[in-house]
Amino acid sequence: MKAFRCRSCDNPLYFENSRCVSCGTRLGYSRDERLIVPVDDAGRYTAADGTPWWVCRNLTLSGCTWLAPVEGGQCFGCDLTRTRPNDDDAVGLRQFWAAERAKRHLVAELDVLGFPVVGKHQDPVDGLAFDLLSSVAESVTIGHADGVITIDLAESEASHREKLREQLDEPYRTMLGHFRHESGHYYEWQLVGTGERRARYRELFGDETRDYQAEIERHYAEGPPAGWEASYISGYATMHPFEDFAETWAHYLHICDTIETASEHGLTTVGTVTSFRHFRDVVVGIWVPLAIALNMINRSMGHDDLYPFVIPGPVLDKLEFVSTLAGAARRDGADA
Structure with a gap:
């Protein structure tokens, strides 16, 4: 930022x-x-x-x-929100504030990185929209389908997130993280396409045609496979290639945004990650030392690590692939 x-x-x-x-x-x-x-x-x-x-x-x-x-x-960012809480839902409206704040942060970063943000009000078929739903009266499942990202507004409450984080054994859970992860599903749908890009995707993430529901059931019954840390950014990423990509995409956004913020506030001399030819050089040369320092600062304040993740070699390859998609989006737009 x-x-x-x-x-x-x-x-x-x-x-x-x-x-x-x-x-x-x-x-x-x-x-x-x-x-x-x-x-x-x-x-x-x-x-x-x-x-x-x-x-x-x-x-x-x-x-x-x-x-x-x-x-x-209303602005472009608000046009992206398709559904919000009713005016008489005081809890939902309070939570809506935090969700909209995270959504605006996401859109601003996508703009900086050069990813196209097209709303369903502009393109009903391939556009992006958000259903920001209150779970006060009904259950809400976070997810993405055909360009619509659904967010449970209860995730704005720290106590709710922490309870689920512990239940699911997650190292990290935030509202902005949800927006970033789910946007990864949308941009995979829009940008990976077919041909060489799809072939490279499958080399890195696996065959996305595998039965998604069956993989969900397997994951929650058995957990991630032994040794997953050598090839994945998180245990959740092992569930299915769709989730592996979305997790990697989210971490790409985490890294880009945090480095820009650190640079803007004088903590590093790097201006923008897009000036590097290879994103893996950004991760190894800039992000890893910065993340270690930020983790130590958090520990100095008695907090958990800011970035509780390790990035193995195969994940570097996946991050590199994700970083190429902004250029691919610009080329696709020019060819359209």
Whole structure:
């Protein structure tokens, strides 16, 4: 995440700021400029080309500070949300705030890395949408199907996540992590395709035509196979090639975002991971030393490791493959 600063007083800003705490300037996030910009008392911002923008109508509903193209309208990020809690669901609406925050973080990173974000309101067949559902009254299963990512809003509650994390023996569980993982299923569907790219995918992750339901049942009955740590980023990744890819994709996003944040705040001299020819060089030369340092900092504060994972050689190969998909997406778009 970039280190944003107020254009009016140069005070540091967080990505979620709707107002500068130093000078009081109202703020909005310009997705086109990838910057936090000042808005007037009416919530309006005029871009350099003269185009007017307004702060999203969902500022008070979900904390959204993104700019919308019409006054009283909602932004692109909010357009991606297909379903949200009912207005009378106080618990769900409180949890919705945290989910929308994580979703905006995901979309901003995808923009930086060059992955196309096309909503179902733009492309009903291949577009992306989110169902952010309250499990107050009914059970919700997190997942992806045909471009729709479903998130259980209860995952915004730390006590709920920690209970499930312990039950499932997971080293890590966050709302942003769910968004990243499930987006991996979407981008595999959109970007891996056929031909040489699919062949390489199968070399690395396995045959995705294996019966998914049968593999789920096997995984929860038997657990991950012995020695899985030598070839997978997590035990969950051993379930099926779909899950292996999604887990690897999520870690690619974890690594890219954390390195950018560290660089923006002076903790490393690396500007952007996209400047490296091979992503494995980023992991070995930048990420592993940084992750060790961050883990030790967390331990110094009495917390668990920030990044409780080991990256073996086969996972480096998988991460390298995932890193090539942004370029593939740009080429595919140019050929369309």
